Amino acid sequence: MVPHKHTDNYIENDLKLDIFGSIKDKEIEKVERERWMGGPRGPEKITFKDGSSVIFKCDIRHYWMADNPDTPIREAIVYQIDKIVGLGLVPKTMVIDDVINNVRYNGSVQEWVKNASDGxxxxKMTSKEKKHYERLIIFDFIIGNSDRHLGNMLFANDNKIHAIDNNACLIIDKDEDILAFPDTIIDLFTKKPLRDIPHVVELIETFYKNKKKILNLIGKYIHDNTKLAQLMVESRTNYLFHMLKKKKPFPGKYLEWRKGLDAEAKKIKYHNHSLPS
Ligand SMILES: Nc1ncnc2c1ncn2[C@@H]1O[C@H](COP(=O)(O)OP(=O)(O)OP(=O)(O)O)[C@@H](O)[C@H]1O
Ligand SMILES: [Mg+2]
Known part of the structure; x- marks a missing residue:
């Protein structure tokens, strides 16, 4: 039976198709391998005959870091979270496992941003870019992205920021400090009153409203460090949301939050065999 368009089943399948895709049907014009990072296979730019391009990043677990967490799924899930909260800054990304001309492409592909400069x-950012930058700070904090340096933000004269290279998140590192609190967050909230950053407030509220959906997504598709990733996303979302209600959010509440979270993280680490106790 074909599920009805609005049943959960349909939505689930639809989502899966969105996360796991293929580039097999597109004819490749050329593959450029300009940079070789610390491993046998670096990112590759694939250009198709229709003129569009993607960046392909291999699943490094198949090449040299077998026990590394799954990076391609993180790239793709970050794109899904971007869509859920309406961030609109992460280029379309999916996980693929294709063999084309005897070459295996197993990893992630992301739409190539044309004519871009990095940070x-x-x-100087335009005021619209600056607003997106402030939203990106919130987004990265909640997903625990530890790699948002200026090289991982692209500018394409469209008043947006294109947030690329999104795999160092959702507890990519087993020893990651789930309580780490970047200065950029404190800086953002201490320099500006909330009434001056409605775009930031709105994003936090949307994260809070969609918390369950995001946690389910992580539970279903992130297979390593799952519980810690969920705890991090949930507690950071809650923390920011409740902070919006305070007149002076820092630093008192922050210390309280850290204490509670520390205890919870320890419990999870203790029960999760893939993590150090
Ligand atoms: N979607 C994209 N559109 C355009 N250029 C991109 C895109 N994704 C990546 N690039 C380019 O390819 C480079 C490498 O990609 P990426 O940063 O994702 O890989 P990386 O292996 O993590 O590299 P690094 O360690 O230098 O950050 C980027 O610095 C950027 O110049
Ligand atoms: Mg990078």
Whole structure:
């Protein structure tokens, strides 16, 4: 039986198709391998005959870091979270496992942002870009992205920021400090009153409203460090949401939050065999 368009089943299958895809049907024009990072296979730019391009990043577990967490699924799930909360800054990303001309492409592909400069080449952000940057700070904090340096933000003269390279998140490192609190967050909230950053407030509220959906997504597709990733996302979302109600959110409440979370993280680490106790 074909599920009805609005049943959960349909939505589930639809989502799966969105996360796991293929580039097999597209004809490849060329593959460029300009940079070789610390391993046998670095990112590759694949250009198709229709003129579009993607960046392909291999699943490093198949090449040299067998016990590394799953990075391609993180790239794709971050794109899904971006869509759920309406961030609109992560280029479309999916996990693939294709063999094309005897070459295996197992990893993630992300739409290539054309004519872009990275953050190191930008002298000053426009005010619209700046707003997106502030939203990105919140997004990265909640998903625990530890790699948002200027090289992982692209600018394409469209008043947006294109948030690329999104795999160092959702507890990519077993020893990650789930309580780490970047200065950028404190900086953001201490420099500006909430009434000046409605775009930030709105994003936090949307995260809070969609918390269950996001936690389910992580539970279903992130197979390593799952519980810690969920705890991190949930507690950071709650923390920011409740902080919105306070007149002076820092630093008192922050210390309280850390204490509670520390105890919870220890419990999870103790019960999860893949994590150090
Ligand atoms: N979606 C994209 N659109 C355009 N260029 C991209 C895109 N994704 C990646 N790139 C380019 O390819 C480079 C490598 O990609 P990415 O940063 O994701 O990989 P990486 O292996 O983590 O590299 P690094 O360790 O330098 O961050 C980026 O610095 C950027 O120049
Ligand atoms: Mg990078």
């Amino acid at each position: 190191y080449q930008i002298i």
